[in-house]
Amino acid sequence: MADHIEEKIKNYRTAPFDARFPNTNQTRNCYQNYLDFHRCNKALSDKGQETSPCDWYQRVYKSLCPMSWVERWDGQIEDGNFAGRV
Amino acid sequence: MLGTVSKQLRSHPALIPLFVFIGGGCVMCAAYLARLGICSPEVSWNRNGNPEPWNKLAPTYQYKFYAVNLDYSKLKKEGPDY
Numbered sequence: 001m002a003d004h005i006e007e008k009i010k011n012y013r014t015a016p017f018d019a020r021f022p023n024t025n026q027t028r029n030c031y032q033n034y035l036d037f038h039r040c041n042k043a044l045s046d047k048g049q050e051t052s053p054c055d056w057y058q059r060v061y062k063s064l065c066p067m068s069w070v071e072r073w074d075g076q077i078e079d080g081n082f083a084g085r086v
Numbered sequence: 087m088l089g090t091v092s093k094q095l096r097s098h099p100a101l102i103p104l105f106v107f108i109g110g111g112c113v114m115c116a117a118y119l120a121r122l123g124i125c126s127p128e129v130s131w132n133r134n135g136n137p138e139p140w141n142k143l144a145p146t147y148q149y150k151f152y153a154v155n156l157d158y159s160k161l162k163k164e165g166p167d168y
Contacts, residue, residue: 007102008164019144022150032140040166056165
């Protein structure tokens with residue numbers, strides 16, 4: 001699974017189609033990938049595994065989300081103010 | 087009120103198609119709103135019991151009525167499992 005993901009990350013062009021978010025408004029897609037990145041990091045580091053597969057979610061949210069949102073959320077996570085469950 | 091309407095309809099039967107088409111339009115509007123409320127992946131009626139309804143969908147879930155170019159049966163989950 002890990003090298004399969006490494007190859008996908010190496011050949012990454014842009015965020016792929018996600019059937020969970022069929023509408024034009026992709027805000028939820030951006031937010032869900034941001035949450036998945038942090039949850040994946042937490043889950044894999046708790047299990048003692050490498051967190052490099054989680055970079056897939058980071059690539060996707062960096063493609064989708066406006067930079068100002070990402071910076072604001074990163075700041076909130078550092079301060080401990082982030083509203084989502086990560 | 088229904089009695090008045092049916093009496094008037096009996097004396098002016100040409101009004102019946104009007105009721106049929108207006109009624110059909112109302113049914114279609116209600117059906118679309120119901121579809122949005124029930125089937126839309128972003129709608130959650132119970133925030134505590136169903137917090138992220140879009141995560142319960144399979145990667146092959148099709149929301150559109152008719153997909154022209156995309157073969158939904160070939161879609162897979164993209165990100166790694168954790």
